[in-house]
Amino acid sequence: MSTIKFFSTNGHPEGVDFREALLQGQAPDKGLYMPEQIPQLPVGNILQFPGKSYPEIAYQVIKPYLGDLVADSALQAMLQDAYNYPVPVEKVYEGKYILRLDRGPTCSFKDFAARTMARLMQYFLTEEGKNIVILTATSGDTGSAVAQAFYGLENIKVVVLFPETEVTARQRRQMTTLGKNVFPLAVAGKFDDCQALVKQAFADPELSSLDLSSANSINIGRLLPQAVYYFYAQSRVAVEGQPVVFSVPSGNFGDLMGGLIAQRMGLPVHRFVVATNDNDEFPGFMKTGVYEPIRPSRNCISNAMNVGHPSNLARVFALYGGQMDESGRIGRRPDIPAMRKDLYAISISDEETRRTIKEAYLQYRVLLEPHGAVGWAGLMKYLDDCGDWSPCVSLETADPAKFPEEIVRATGVNPVLPPAMSRLDELSEQYGKMGNDYSGLKNYLLHLA
Numbered sequence: 001m002s003t004i005k006f007f008s009t010n011g012h013p014e015g016v017d018f019r020e021a022l023l024q025g026q027a028p029d030k031g032l033y034m035p036e037q038i039p040q041l042p043v044g045n046i047l048q049f050p051g052k053s054y055p056e057i058a059y060q061v062i063k064p065y066l067g068d069l070v071a072d073s074a075l076q077a078m079l080q081d082a083y084n085y086p087v088p089v090e091k092v093y094e095g096k097y098i099l100r101l102d103r104g105p106t107c108s109f110k111d112f113a114a115r116t117m118a119r120l121m122q123y124f125l126t127e128e129g130k131n132i133v134i135l136t137a138t139s140g141d142t143g144s145a146v147a148q149a150f151y152g153l154e155n156i157k158v159v160v161l162f163p164e165t166e167v168t169a170r171q172r173r174q175m176t177t178l179g180k181n182v183f184p185l186a187v188a189g190k191f192d193d194c195q196a197l198v199k200q201a202f203a204d205p206e207l208s209s210l211d212l213s214s215a216n217s218i219n220i221g222r223l224l225p226q227a228v229y230y231f232y233a234q235s236r237v238a239v240e241g242q243p244v245v246f247s248v249p250s251g252n253f254g255d256l257m258g259g260l261i262a263q264r265m266g267l268p269v270h271r272f273v274v275a276t277n278d279n280d281e282f283p284g285f286m287k288t289g290v291y292e293p294i295r296p297s298r299n300c301i302s303n304a305m306n307v308g309h310p311s312n313l314a315r316v317f318a319l320y321g322g323q324m325d326e327s328g329r330i331g332r333r334p335d336i337p338a339m340r341k342d343l344y345a346i347s348i349s350d351e352e353t354r355r356t357i358k359e360a361y362l363q364y365r366v367l368l369e370p371h372g373a374v375g376w377a378g379l380m381k382y383l384d385d386c387g388d389w390s391p392c393v394s395l396e397t398a399d400p401a402k403f404p405e406e407i408v409r410a411t412g413v414n415p416v417l418p419p420a421m422s423r424l425d426e427l428s429e430q431y432g433k434m435g436n437d438y439s440g441l442k443n444y445l446l447h448l449a
């Protein structure tokens with residue numbers, strides 16, 4: 001089987017295979033890796049998905065990108081192991097569904113990508129007898145998903161920097177109660193400071209012997225696993241090849257990119273609702289054709305979506321024939337009419353988000369958290385605006401118990417802690433503390449090896 005090559009969205013002439021793209025993270029010219037062509041799944045295979053399990057569908061979706069880089073049996077075992085939790089599709093009312101992506105070990109949809117990426121990285125590293133250090137900065141959900149996903153894997157140490165006072169106690173505990181190969185560091189600074197420290201470490205030649213690698217959302221290894229749940233959901237709600245509408249609560253647009261890749265692979269999708277919070281740079285672009293990043297980003301209650309310039313927008317542009325660099329500068333305009341046909345972009349305010357949490361509970365007894373509520377509100381606006389008889393699936397990206405204050409306020413209900421989180425309070429925490437200075441981090445990393 002021939003292996004698909006991945007090319008940078010910034011135009012670097014040389015392509016790499018999946019293994020390289022995964023271990024490098026970012027292309028040398030700071031662009032994002034995209035497959036040179038998106039493989040099509042045979043229609044006959046897709047029609048069989050209603051009878052397949054989640055790991056079986058994952059295998060068929062991911063395999064074409066790997067060629068012979070990973071043995072079939074190893075890939076199947078990895079996916080069985082990664083997706084050992086339920087993926088509920090809940091009916092809200094006739095033809096309208098919520099896809100719950102919050103049942104993984106850290107209770108956000110970030111688990112879907114992080115768990116497969118971690119296993120693939122370990123597979124390649126074991127083959128080569130190499131060791132690496134994953135260095136990542138987090139504002140909350142990514143750090144815990146990555147730490148959990150790499151927890152206990154050989155060949156890999158994980159160092160997570162988080163802003164000491166900006167993560168919730170539950171988010172912190174999801175990282176600090178693991179131990180083994182996971183090393184959390186509380187930084188006396190903001191998320192931006194953590195990110196700056198990480199960038200400095202990547203650029204430091206004296207750390208090159210450590211083989212630092214990144215696990216942030218620009219890695220193609222985090223994107224492909226996110227195409228899988230779109231196939232899974234369609235197979236559970238639609239008949240035959242019936243197209244579906246998906247509503248995606250969006251921040252960095254990694255989740256949306258998974259859906260767009262699924263569509264290009266042959267999944268029948270009628271429309272994507274791209275629902276953002278007040279960080280409305282993309283809905284603005286779709287309306288006016290002018291792109292203006294929001295700096296600094298606006299603080300909304302759906303805090304994982306507080307992104308003023310989505311890094312994966314460069315990939316969305318690439319799919320529609322455009323080119324955007326990492327700063328948001330447009331080199332070539334995409335086909336905007338084609339984008340408008342596929343994507344309905346809408347911004348939802350905090351006030352609407354809170355009202356949606358309340359109404360979904362009162363009307364349907366469905367508990368949504370702020371991110372999922374942005375998605376559901378976006379879907380309701382789309383249906384009012386355009387009307388559509390396709391089955392509709394709105395993505396719920398986190399467990400309501402991660403945001404108890406907002407849920408209690410809107411509904412009076414205190415969300416039940418899932419088992420993965422209820423044990424957290426009993427475990428003891430271990431983490432380092434550092435000031436906001438680079439020499440402290442460098443010393444720490446040099447002594448870790």
Ligand SMILES: *Cc1c(COP(=O)(O)O)cnc(C)c1O
Pocket residue numbers: 108109110141142249250251252253254255256304305371397398
């Ligand atoms: C990361 C995140 C999002 C946004 O996903 P993107 O891929 O960045 O668009 C939405 N909801 C939750 C709970 C998240 O953690």
